[in-house]
Amino acid sequence: MRVARALLRRSAVQAGQLAAALLVAAIGSGAVVALVSLPEAAIARGVTTLLAEAEPTAGALRVETALPRGGGDTQDERVREALADAVGTAPLDTLRSLRSEPLVASVAGADRSLVLGVQEHLDALAELVDGTWAAGGDEVTISEPAARELGIAAGDELEVAGESLRVAGVWRALDSADAAWFGETLVASGRLGDAVGPVIVPERLLDGLEVRPRVSWTLVPRPDVAVGELPALGAVERRVSAATSGLASGTSYAVTVSGTLAATVARAEQAVASARVLSATAVVLALVSAGIVLALVGRALSQVRTPEWRLLTARGLSRGRGVALALVESFVVIAVGVALGTTAVVLLAAATDAVVPPAGVLAAVACAVAGTLLLAATARPEPAGRERGRAAETESVIPAIGAAVLAGFALVTAAAVPASPAAYVAPALALVAGVLLLRLALAPVLRVAERLAARGTGLLPVLPLRQLGRRPRSVASAFVVVALAVGTVVVAGLSEGAVSRDAAAAVRSAIGGDLRLSFTSVDRDPVTAEPYASVDGVDAAAEVALVTAEAGSTQAALVIAGDGFAEVTRVAPPASADELEVRVASALASRLGVTVGDVVPLELPGVREALSARIAEIAPVPGTGATGMLVARDALAALLPAEATTLAVDEVWLASSDPESTAERVRAAGYRAVTVLTPAGASSRAVTDAGGFATGAAAAVVVLVGIGGFAAAAAGLSRLRRGEVIPLRALGVGAGSQARGRVVELLLTALAGAVAGAVAGVLATRLAAGEAIALGDLASVVPLVLAGLLVVGVLAVSLAAGAGARRDAGVRS
Structure with a gap:
């Protein structure tokens, strides 16, 4: 019990370091949970938008044939049964409609050519602008454009097929570009050649016409299509086409299937895959950066506590019990941090009408477990007599080789099997591997730079370069966190630019103009x-x-x-x-x-x-x-x-200049069947923007965590260098020179990390996106703002470290 109390008091003494670990855990876990949850919700909304904004004939399927005389109900039952088998579990609604060939009718004493029709669920597709919906067998309704063309209103009479019909109401389509209308020109403009319509009449009237009306069943995706339902939706077109041969047998009428829903679904699936690659890259980078900073905090704890741990061991604390207590301490700190971060994300999701999915909860649990083990492992005391040089080399080379092997495997697998989950993590692994491999070149480069600088007579930059060349491991963490931050900013900027150009090229390829x-x-x-x-x-x-x-x-x-x-x-x-x-x-x-x-x-x-x-x-x-x-x-x-x-x-x-609004006016002015394709109907940005947002958010998180990691590395460097203050003063190196040397030392490390991160980021994006990248994309707002934030943070930390070195040199002297 006394040992436990001593350990609690020890935790209280290091409350600052433990609070830093808690803060890192909160930021890291919150970022991971947010990047797992929010982009997926945005992708789901984007899929709904993409399907809704698709050109009507590309966002639905239509089965069409002639209406048999006296057998409409039997035909409808047979077709719906066949369609139900073909559709299966795909999220589609079926709407039946009929249209007659143009026929002559008497309107206000004049003969006009009208198109009669029947429309299922008309009250859900249109709104009344005059009168009421038809209730009796001698009442009809008419679209607003057709009523305007004919000069009639609710209450007027029509003579159609020998019957006198009263116009009960005038309706307007809620959206003439809705897939349920399948791009019908009559609905938008009220005209089709010389004919006017549609006039919605009782079905019995159409059944008695000599020229058989056309009957169609339009399969429209439901508004709440889930991402996981896209494969089932994409297979419907093929199955419906196969079902038409059975529907046509035994009749004298051809059955046709029109619409390109499968192509639209394929475009949505491709956009989802692209967005998920970017969001998965964001998750991995946020996780890695938070892990590195957490390891820095743990290493700082290890340096401070090693003498204490040896004293407690000498007083009877067993190794197993000490490890258990350290795990408990790490778990409490990390669990509280993860809980705070996850709670913040849940509140943010609730404010944006999003829901944290089970995957987000699992990510939080995984962060808690991984964070606990990482903090406990890095905060363990250093064994006496450890061979630091060999250990340092092992700690640097093995992770670099492992990350390179994993990145190579992911890239090869993603190239061979595009649908493989490896495609989601390949860019992030390539970036991490690049940074760790370039980290191995840090010591040789610094030694060469120190020899070149030694040819001069000044103390700077020889002293900081010599310090860095002798003990590169002391600043390796600072190098890595800056490199990861810069690399993530580069990946975010280049990938967003590549996605934007691909989307613009796809729209140009589909539309040509506006x-x-x-x-x-x-x-x-x-x-x-x-x-x-x-x-x-x-x-x-x-x-x-x-x-x-x-x-x-x-x-x-x-x-x-x-x-x-x-x-x-x-x-x-x-x-x-x-x-x-x-x-x-x-x-x-x-x-x-x-x-x-x-x-x-x-x-x-x-x-x-x-x-x-x-x-x-x-x-x-x-x-x-x-x-x-x-x-x-x-x-x-x-x-x-x-x-x-x-x-x-x-x-x-x-x-x-305003294609979407102009498209409505073009449809309303049309008098012949036309397909109107707009940028919104051809674009996939509603989905892919979620991935761009995720990489931008991850870059912001990595930059903030990187600044914190750089500060932690600078603090650790200060502790290591305190023993050098008096010898350097004895050699004539004053407090000011030591302060300037510390600032230059950190800035050189940050500069090297920035160069390495930029190189690794470009290579990682190039491997993932091919030749589509353009370095000019880094001049956009998000990369410039984040780069500026990182520069300010690094300068502030370096100057603060220099001030601390000056203070230490003055006090110790």
Whole structure:
């Protein structure tokens, strides 16, 4: 009992060091729990946003066929049963709708062409702006754009198919771009060619029409799709397509499946994987940095307590009991710190409507266990007679080699199996391995620098370099924490820049300009940009034709650019009066084996003879991917017959400063079926931004912890160097010189760590992200602010250490 009381008093004496350990545990565990929990919640919200903002036909599936005469209910039951089997557990809702072919009706005494329809759950998809919902068999409702076009309101009468129908209400779609409407032009504009609608009528009226209406079942993802449900959602399209053959058997009507939900889900899964790599990197870096600083605190305790421990052992304290009591002390300190950090994260999550998942709780427990063992191990007393030099070498080399082996294994595994969990930790392991390997070069570099400096006559920087070269282990921790902090800032800046560029390139590849309008049946109904160029918010418009061409033996996505293309896309198609010139994507050029100036044969559909095209540029082609090729419409038209179908415009690209709002007005102004793709509908940033936030937050944590670790290393260095104060004074080195030497010593260590961290960060990001990184990304706000914070912290600690050295030298002298 007396020994226990003595140990408690000993803990009270070292309350400052133990409080530092508690603070490190709180910050480290809180950061880890937050980086495990909050990014995952952000990823889940991002997936919901990505699916909701996808272009309607890309965010849903639609099964369509003709309505059989008198058998609508039987057909609906059969289709829903087949769809239920195909969908399985995937989070999809099914909405049934019917649309008639345009038919003549009497509206206010005039004959107008109307489209009649039935819409399941209309009251959930639209809001009333006039009147009430239809209640009787002779009542109908009509969309607001159609009512405006017809000049009618609630209470007016319609003569449809020999029946007099009363307009009970006028409704407006809550969101005409909702996937449930599947991009239906009528809902947005109220017009489809010369027809107006939809007029929602009783189904019996449609059943009696001579021309059979079209009936469709739209499969729409639920609003609360979980990340874990994406694989099931992505497989639905294939299974639904397989089910249509069974649905069509025994009928005279074809059953079609439209929509590209699988591609959208694949984009979401890829974005989730990218975000999780960044968030996992953030977790590992925060954990490693907190562990290093905690080990520094433990080492400081060990240095102070070694004489005390030997005294207690001499008084009868057994080794086993001493270890047990040390573990209890470490557990209490770390557990309290982890509890405080985790509580803070829980409160933060509650304030942001997030929930700490079970993985976050497990992370907190793991932090408590690992922190307890680490603090107890590093705070143990140093054995008498230990061979410090050999131990130092072992302590430096083995972790470096181990980290390098783990990083190499993770990188190789991630490259061979992209879905492997190793991909999540490979960048962080590469950074840690790089820092530890460069740490091995610290002593040789310092010795070389000291020999070079010794050629001069000044005391500085020879004295600090000699001190560092003789005992590099004394400042190794300071080197490592600064290197990790700088490396994490570099990884955060470069990875965020790479993700941003990839996202921007993906949007450019998908859209071309700011809005992309795609049309069908352009051979019968030619497309012109004129109706859309005058829409409010449109700054420029270009007519575009897309064809699949044969360049040699390789297929190319040929973009035929009309007037205004350069203004819309900020990319001008090659133009030459002498020959046909094209711009090709770099991947296509590599596949063709061509460079600028080479000529390739170009075969176009509907054109008998191949053309010769000269490669004028090798660069990304807007609106296409790796096989893109761009040509000016006027240049191509000069070589083709005027009636060539290759020149038929099937898309209109628009430039707008506010694409999303402009897209609503474009849909409302449309009179033909059109697919409107916006940047939000093509972007994955809603998901990947979670990973960027995680790396930025981790960099901030690592910088703050790194400053604390640098301060702890400086304090440890001060304790080690106190015995040198009097000998140095005796040799004529005054207090001021010793203070300046200590400052230079720490600043040189920090500079070396910063260089090593920057190199390791660049290499780690390069290995993880490939050639997509650009050093210019480090000039963005977050890296600059964190780098400035680290510089200020290192300077403050170094100056404080210099002041302490001056004070010690003055007092001891």
